[in-house]
Amino acid sequence: MDDVKKDGAVPAAAKSIDPAALEMLAHADECGIETAFSRADHMKPCPIGESGACCRICSMGPCRLVGKDAEEKTGICGADMSTIAARHFARQVAGGVAAHSDHGRDMAMTLRAVAKGEAAGYKVKDEQKLAAVAGYMGIATAGREVDEIALDVADKALEQFGQPHGEIIYTRRATAKRQALWRELGITPRAIDREVTEVLHRTHEGVDLDAGNILKSALRCSLADGWGGAMLSTDISDILFGTPSPLSSEVNLGVLKSDQVNVIVHGHEPTLSAMLVEASRDPELIAEAKAAGAEGINLAGICCTSNEILMRYGIPAAGNFLHQELAVLTGAVEAMVVDVQCIMQALGPLAQRFHTQLITTSPKAKIPGAVHVEFDERRAPETAREIVRMAIANYPNRGPIHIPDFHEPLVAGFSHEYLNYMQGGFHRGSFRPLNDAVIAGRVRGLAAVVGCNNVRVTQDEGIVEMIKRFIAEDVMVVVTGCAATAGAKAGYLSPEILDSAGPGLREVMEAIGIPPVLHLGSCVDNSRILTVLTQVATEGGLGEDIDDLPAVGLCPEWMCEKAIAIGTYFAASGAHVIFGVSSPVKASTEATRLMTEGWEQLVGGDLEFIPDWDQMFARSLELIDAKRAALKLPAHDPAQFGDSGDSPYFAAIKEYLAEQAAEQERGLETVGSAVYPLAEGHSHDHGAGHVHDHGDSPHGRDA
Ligand code: BF8
Ligand code: SF4
Secondary structure (H helix, E strand, O other), rough: OHHHHHHOOOHHHHHHHOOHHHHHOOOOOOOHOOOOOHHHHHHHOOHHHHHHOEOOOOOOEEEEOOOOHHHOEEEEOOEEEHHHHHHHHHHHHHHHHHHHHEEEEEEHHHHHHHOOOOOOOOOOOOOOOHHHHHHHHHOOOOOHHHHHHHHHHHHHHHHHHOOOOOOHHHHOOOOOHHHHHHHHOOOOOHHHHHHHHHHHOOOOOOOOOOOHHHHHHHHHHHHHHHHHHHHHHHHEEEEEEEEEEEEEEEEEEHHHHOOOOOEEEEEEOOHHHHHHHHHHHHHHHHHHHOOOOOOOOEEEEEHHHHHHHHHOOOOOOOEEEHHHHHHHHHEEEEEEEOOOOOOOOOHHHHHHHHHHHEEOOOOOOOOOEEEEEEOHHHHHHHHHHHHHHHHHHHHOOOOOOOOOOOEEEEEEOOOOOHHHHHHHHHHHHHOHHHHHHHHHHOOOEEEEOOOOOOOOOOEEHHHHHHHHHHOOOEEEEEEEHHHHHHHHHHHOOHHHHHHHHOOOHHHHHHHHHHOOEEEOOOOOHHHHHHHHHHHHHHHHHOOOOOOOOOOEEOOOOOOOOOHHHHHHHHHOOOOOOEOOOOOOOOOOOOHHHHHHHHHHHHHEEEHHHHOOOOHHHHHHHHHHHHHHHHHOOOOOOOOHHHOOOOOOOHHHHHHHHHHHHHHHHHHOOOEEEEEEEOOOOOOOOOOOOOOOOOOOOOOOOOO
């Protein structure tokens, strides 16, 4: 993998493992159009900056510490390599926390507007989740109106950003042991904006000059994301749009339709895209699309906005981060609607070479070449309709199209509430069956495979390799973000994949009734993983805290600051975390030591960078097995279990998918259908005519 990358141009076949991407890259070459993949051939990473050895904090520099004795050198102010690397890393954490948390703030602002009756088209969709969140926040619910509670929740959420005193309230959702440890170390986050500001202050020229101390402030800052901004974002999205429960959909560029108006949503926030879901199903607009010569309106997603509306509405995913340009290259996208984060500026000039209308919607994120239609929650349904109409009007402008015929079925929509429900129902929800399976060794451990695509490594390869190898070794996998989309494109989020799971894992997944690879949502939904791990730790039998669990977190293809923030908050929460690609502190032996042994001693978790997939996987199993041994659990023995037949549950899913495929053959729209018959009150929304059997509610107990 990475050896191919060292000398510039990467052979075409090594750019991606996704056949749709390879087909589109060949098409781009034929058209003479550049993409991030081809630009990466001509833009090698700067080895000094890549390794953390460049400081550009002040204008006496930039100072670059290079050469054999680089670690003995200093910058002009005397800053040594460990300070320079740690400072840069901490600023990456602050950047990531700022991005996720500002997204969380916007969600809280929308909830506030809803509660005050000022947001047209939105409402509190999940009252049970609202009550649960009010409970975490100590807000009374008895005898109160939904909007009153929602207003208090929104205001409490907004307080978390700038409160002058106290601790971020959601840190109380961690285990008692973890809370005490954070306090003892002085890393309990106080307010979200304050932690970001403090890292920027400390890493200004001439302030904190001790790498260990700088990195400790990075830990505290990251916790303001994981147990602050991101967790609030997940919760408020669930309140407004529904807590996810499993549903089926499809993924990859083949979800674009040659005969329909294709609208792609791309970015991270679900607010406007949820309204676009409604608009794309509006009979009046569908009629207008037909009048323009199309068969209908097809909404699809890229990046985490995609995950948000996939998880709740079953809207298909056109791809992950590196698919954004490839989608435009199909020539079949009438409008690409972007909000914030992970949007390439290259989309501006690229869209102008096709008929695609690039539409920016956030005042925080404008792109040259795009039309700006600003999102305003007071008139969101009208904005969404306006955008869909722009797309319809653009349909006749289409030139030749090239849609690669690759699309995979997937099941998404696993919230921790649903996992509780699945393991015991509404009143008895728990993680007991999973904990017992880990204790017995049927499930060897748990792995979270999350994060981005990065052109410096073969697209999706590391993510898919890890998922494939983990489940074969009886390790249960949860996925989020672009990693979830990568896994889905390779077929690993389909129930069929149970056949690739090890015998112990297979038996347990059949018994519980969940697949071996669970899509938990977007990148802010990594907070769901913190909740799951905390609940597993408190369920009993696997120690007392996250650092006791046989679990690892992996981000094989990390790209941006948000990924760094996520990795750091998992480490600060006690998890062993491994990133691929390249270490941003590799130039400093001391910064590297501090983030591995140093953090392990402090918080029980750590952050390692291992670019080689084989070594990454071997290290993951080593960490999982070491935790099993420390808990005095039996060593994993795949021969001990096995030969389970298909449970009625999986037989039902397979039958369901077959039916769905048949219906699609007949031209019926079935994407987004519920996989399981669930109670009312669950999240996914398929419009009129969608009915459910009654049963237990998925909104079970919470950690
Ligand atoms: O927030 S995984 S490339 S889209 S940053 Fe961006 Fe990375 Fe994708 Fe989701 Ni997360
Ligand atoms: Fe150089 Fe120090 Fe300025 Fe950094 S802060 S650029 S190391 S002089």
